[in-house]
Structure formats: structure tokens, C-alpha cells
Amino acid sequence: MNVELKNLSFDAACLARTDVLVVLVAKDFKVPATTSALGAWLQQAVKTGGLGGSGATQVQSFADPRFVAKQVVAVHVDSGDADGVRSALAACVKSLSSSNVKTVLVSVHALQLHRSSANKRDWSQALVGAIEQGSYLYTTSKSTTVGKPFKARVTICADDAQALAPQFAVAKAVASGVAVAKEWANRPANLATPTHLGEQAKAMGKLRNMQVQVMGPREVAKLKMGSFMAVAQGSTEPLRFIVMQYKGAPQTQAPVVLVGKGITFDTGGISIKPSPDMDEMKYDMGGAASVLGAMQAIGELQPKVNVVALIPSCENMPDANAVKPGDVVTSMSGQTIEILNTDAEGRLILCDALTYATRYKPAHVIDVATLTGACVIALGHVRTGMFCADDALAQSLSNAGEVSGDLCWRMPLDAAYGAALKSNFADIPNIGGGRAGGAITAAKFLEKFTADFKWAHLDIAGTAWVSGSQKGSTGRPVPLLVTHVLQHAAGLAGNTKPTTASKRAAKKVS
Ligand code: BES
Ligand code: MN
């Protein structure tokens, strides 16, 4: 994705040489003063109801001799709030991506970006996120594709580019992290094995201040991660435990630890899943993909903060060696677990990674997992389920969701929800209480491994991918995670000083 930000008046944008000029037009659009014929054309489009009237979201002109741009597209963005802009601009970019366009200017002059203070959304993330979304195309396992990835140079023009610049740098890094997450989540399970994920993590070790260690079955056995190993034992693919450390602050500063569920395929194991839609269980490493994506963004931004990423990764398969319902295993924490359902495997690999997190004396730990179908029933596909006993941390995550547009919703952790986690044969069972409140039961299980630190759990079962004809990864919750980590870093510094990367970006804007 090739996006930049430029200080350019509406007048100058109208007269700039470009293949396409996209003008975003809100409902209460007032044509900015311009000497160009474009202003009159836009006004006409709105007045006649051709734009925004009868649901028309876009009007275009091609090779109009009055305009300098070869193609002009006016995009109606409803009230002009960040979410409306995001979806309209993404659709516009998608429609352009089939043509051979090389340069695109996007005018946001008519949006008055800073006007709507009722809404916390970050404009830069909305604009850049839309361009990423509109230009994304999965190609890895296709020999032919309809369309091609959008390679045009996109320039967002605003009167106040300077003011937007620091956030714009963040938005670009977030978009690049989202692209990493989408790519890995979308790859089929035979091309995204635990070994492949380990190799991707290793490759990210070339980012500045990033150290990566990838462990295999022998090291994990040595760590006594009996719960994680029990899930992996049904597959011929060897497990991987990925540890990434981003060191942007002195060693004395406690790190944020991100833990991502990396089940590269979830058949359910011996408690096997029904066949319909089982292919979607390739997305069961969506947590891992989002943690990799967040580390990519953090590595690009170089904030003054320490971040550790932990990714337990394996397949969940039925096999002669597979763990059986009723088997009891000993987790790294020492707690024994009766595996009553081998399909509740996410919590079994996460619990050992959470125990491992203790050694970092973390500021806090956030795990991210496509953990329960019950969370999809509870919240649908708009908001990620967020579980956190610490009010300040919960507040920061909610806020990061609002700012980035990558929303979450706080869920309860009352003791009563965990009451059914009782076993006659082990310290705890891995399921209990039936279907009702299943997302909370899962969180209560994980909570038993978090006594040593502040902890939040993000259940992304409903938000990590979309099903149907548009099947594909959303790259969520990369925007939420990165925004949260940057907020945490700014809080540590006791101010909201921009990162060096964003300062550099501000300087570059002319
Ligand atoms: N990966 C699934 C959760 C899932 C299912 C996410 C469907 C998205 C869509 C997880 O490993 C799982 O199978 N959970 C079980 C837990 C149950 C056995 C307590 C579930 O949700 O059915
Ligand atoms: Mn499962």
C-alpha cells in the first residue's frame, strides 16, 4: 500500500495532475471556494440529487476537458463521520483497483475532519484503513486472480496535513500490521502451519529492537507445558512456541505481554466438529495473526515501550495419539486439567502461555483468541468480547477500540460464572456449565492462570473474519492492540509526545 499525506488546498487539488481525483462529499457539503470548474460540477451533482440523493454514493466524470484529472470521482459519505468515510472510501478504492490507475488524489477538504468531537474516532486510521481495506487482495494460493492488488500511489490532500501527520504515521503502521494479520489468517492451514508461523516471526526479527525465539516440542516439554502439548499430540505437524520481544524502553520498564491463540486448524480433535464450514477453522490462529500484525506495526513505529508477544501454535487433530476426553494433564502452572472436551483446546494452549508470561513481570497481559462460538452468539460480529477485572485496563482497551474503530465490549467475570469448573479427577475441567455463558466460562478458566499480573482477554471469535461470499480475515484486533500499546506508552512517558517515527512523518509533510 502506497499512501501519503500532503498539505494541498482544495483549489490546488482540483488543478493537480493525477489519474484520479476522489472528492469525499458529506451530506451537508459546502463546496469549498475554488477557481476550478470542479466546484460547480460538485455543486450540480449534489443539487440535482445525482449524488447522495436517491442512494447514489458515487458520481464520476471521465476525460472531461474542464478538469485536469483524467477521472474525477465524487464519493458521498453520508454525515461524514469516520465510519461512513471508511466504508465509502474502501468501496471507492476497490472499484478503482480493477483499472490501471497509477496516481490517486483524495480530497478531504469538505469533511472538516476535526469537527465531530462527540466521536473519538481517529480520522487517519479511518482514511488509511479504508485504503488498505479497498486495496487488499489475497493472492498467495491462486494461480490466476480476478483483479490485482491495488498498487497506485494514493495521496490524501488536506489543508491541515501537519496536524494530521503524527496520527497518519500510526495509521500507516496499523494498516501494515493489518495486512500481515490478514495474509496469515487467510492462508490455508497447509500453507500456514505452526512451522510457517514460526518462520514469519523469525523474519520479523529484522525489525529494529525486535528479538525472536521460536521453540519446538523439545523445549516446550522442558518447560513442562503439559496442557499445550496435549493439544498438539494429535497432529504430525510439530508445535511451535513463538516468543518475540520488542525492546523500545529500558529493561527496567515492565513490558506489555500479548498472547495469541495459534491453532492453525481446529478439527475439534476426538470431540470432532461437524463438517459444514469446518474450513473456517483455519482462522483459529486469528489471535496469533493479530499479535504478529501488532508486532509488525510496533516494529515500524518504534515507540518507547517494551512489548512481548507469546504465540503457542499447533493443530488440533484426531489421531491415535490424540488426547482423549477424560484425560488429565498437568499444566505448566502445576494445576491439573481434566480435558472433558478436546474441542475446548484454545484455553489449553493459552493457559501455559499465560503461565510463561509471569517471568516477564508484565505491566499487564492481553490474550487474543478465537475462543468460543458462544462469544459470537453473545456479541455478533461488530464487537470483540473483552474480559478484564482491572477497570483502568478495561477502560484503556475500550477507548483504544473507539479511537481505532476496532470496537470491543466489556463482559463480566463474576465468580458465579466459573462455579461449574469443578472436576472429580483433576484440579479443574476444561469445560463446565453447558452452553449458556460459554464465553465467560472460558474466560473464567483462563483467569485461573493469571494470578501474578493484570490481565485482559479478547475473544475475537466473531470479529477475526467474515464468512460467506466475502470470506476473509478482517485483520482485527490489530488496530485496537496497537492503539492500546501506544496509549500505554504515552501514559508511561507522562505525556502524549509523538514517537520519533511520527515526528519524522510530520517533518516530511510539506
Ligand atoms: N475455535 C473454536 C471457537 C470458535 C468456533 C470460533 C466457531 C469461531 C467460530 C474453539 O476452539 C471451540 O471449539 N470452542 C468450543 C468450546 C466448547 C467445546 C466449550 C465452542 O465454542 O463450541
Ligand atoms: Mn475447538
Ligand code: ZN
Ligand atoms: Zn479453537
